[in-house]
Amino acid sequence: MTRHLYVHLPFCAHRCGYCDFVTVVGRQGQHAAYVDALLAELALERDLLAVELETVFLGGGTPTFTEPQALERLLTELPPAQEVTVEANPETVTQELARTLRGLGVNRVSLGVQSFRPHLLAVLDRVAQPDTVRRAHYHLRDAGVDNISFDLIYGIPGQSPADLEADLGDTLELGPEHLSCYELEAKPGTRFTHAHGAELERQADAMESYFELVVEALTGNGYRWYETANFCRQAERDLRSRHNLAYWLGRDYLGLGIGAVSTIRGNRWRNTPRLAAYVAEVAAGRRPARELEPLTSDVRMRERVMLGLRLDEPLAVEGIGSVLDQTAVERLVRLGLVARNNGSLALTPRGRMLGGGVTADLLA
Ligand SMILES: C[S@@+](CC[C@H](N)C(=O)[O-])C[C@H]1O[C@@H](n2cnc3c(N)ncnc32)[C@H](O)[C@@H]1O
Numbered sequence: 001m002t003r004h005l006y007v008h009l010p011f012c013a014h015r016c017g018y019c020d021f022v023t024v025v026g027r028q029g030q031h032a033a034y035v036d037a038l039l040a041e042l043a044l045e046r047d048l049l050a051v052e053l054e055t056v057f058l059g060g061g062t063p064t065f066t067e068p069q070a071l072e073r074l075l076t077e078l079p080p081a082q083e084v085t086v087e088a089n090p091e092t093v094t095q096e097l098a099r100t101l102r103g104l105g106v107n108r109v110s111l112g113v114q115s116f117r118p119h120l121l122a123v124l125d126r127v128a129q130p131d132t133v134r135r136a137h138y139h140l141r142d143a144g145v146d147n148i149s150f151d152l153i154y155g156i157p158g159q160s161p162a163d164l165e166a167d168l169g170d171t172l173e174l175g176p177e178h179l180s181c182y183e184l185e186a187k188p189g190t191r192f193t194h195a196h197g198a199e200l201e202r203q204a205d206a207m208e209s210y211f212e213l214v215v216e217a218l219t220g221n222g223y224r225w226y227e228t229a230n231f232c233r234q235a236e237r238d239l240r241s242r243h244n245l246a247y248w249l250g251r252d253y254l255g256l257g258i259g260a261v262s263t264i265r266g267n268r269w270r271n272t273p274r275l276a277a278y279v280a281e282v283a284a285g286r287r288p289a290r291e292l293e294p295l296t297s298d299v300r301m302r303e304r305v306m307l308g309l310r311l312d313e314p315l316a317v318e319g320i321g322s323v324l325d326q327t328a329v330e331r332l333v334r335l336g337l338v339a340r341n342n343g344s345l346a347l348t349p350r351g352r353m354l355g356g357g358v359t360a361d362l363l364a
């Protein structure tokens with residue numbers, strides 16, 4: 001039974017130039033109907049879910065831009081879970097919103113910070129200023145949220161190593177429990193890429209050194225580098241994102257809403273990204289249009305390796321040995337990029353710095 005639930009809330013106040021997620025600008029008049037549709041889709045798929053969920057994750061879009069009544073109804077109606085995360089844009093986090101989230105069982109908030117440098121926030125079309133982030137963080141703490149994650153982006157046009165160091169310094173000052181640090185991905189052919197072409201190339205050349213800087217600053221300040229792009233404070237409780245760990249460990253999850261992906265019992269499907277079609281279908285009691293991808297055991301094993309080796313814990317190779325190129329394993333072990341131990345594999349710190357390339361080499 002599936003113990004992980006993702007819910008997509010696509011609405012945003014505006015569209016940031018670099019963003020490639022399934023989002024819809026404005027449409028306040030449609031938020032309530034969309035939440036009704038989410039709950040109807042949940043009812044259709046209820047049998048796939050375990051009675052007790054481990055994690056619920058409300059992602060976006062900007063979940064906290066959703067009309068307050070609709071968001072409250074959703075949080076009230078969703079099944080409870082041990083970890084309930086909501087993604088929030090800093091400018092939406094008022095004292096009232098923070099208290100409402102906490103009051104409705106949200107125990108983890110992922111704040112889209114991206115940067116603390118005003119000139120970089122402007123390049124990304126972000127509304128929040130550095131002080132907006134600090135205020136949001138304060139409101140969440142004040143409301144009793146004791147598990148806060150920041151999203152940071154590096155490789156932003158105009159960014160220098162000193163800018164990144166300053167972003168990490170400002171982050172460390174606030175001390176969130178968890179951090180996700182992403183390389184900026186700029187999709188070819190978009191207005192953003194067109195506007196920043198040459199500068200994006202310069203940033204791409206600096207990516208490796210930025211990554212090293214991030215890892216050094218965060219591990220040097222006591223954070224655990226538990227996944228390629230994710231870090232958590234070391235404490236008595238485990239502060240890794242349980243929801244994302246489920247993805248990385250190849251567990252089943254159900255996704256609700258437009259563009260949401262589900263992976264259950266060897267099948268993967270992706271809901272239509274079209275809001276009107278989704279709402280109309282589900283309101284009529286039917287499943288929304290979906291792209292279906294049956295996962296062969298070969299694909300599942302490859303994903304297991306690609307995702308599992310992003311973690312800092314060894315990957316047991318029993319049952320997935322057939323997708324590994326044993327000659328490459330030997331070579332990468334000799335080069336000090338892969339560590340082998342009692343039937344498990346892990347990337348060494350140097351291997352993790354090189355990332356996906358090493359893992360791709362391991363696959364037959
Ligand atoms: C679902 S997104 C949006 C969350 C929220 N609406 C926000 O903007 O803060 C989650 C995270 O993905 C990251 N992200 C979005 N677009 C990205 C891109 N093009 N390259 C790298 N990271 C990106 C950002 O750090 C963002 O906070």
Ligand code: SF4
Pocket residue numbers: 011012013014015016019020021023060061062089112
């Ligand atoms: S607010 Fe977040 S989800 Fe919405 S457009 Fe900007 S980056 Fe994308």
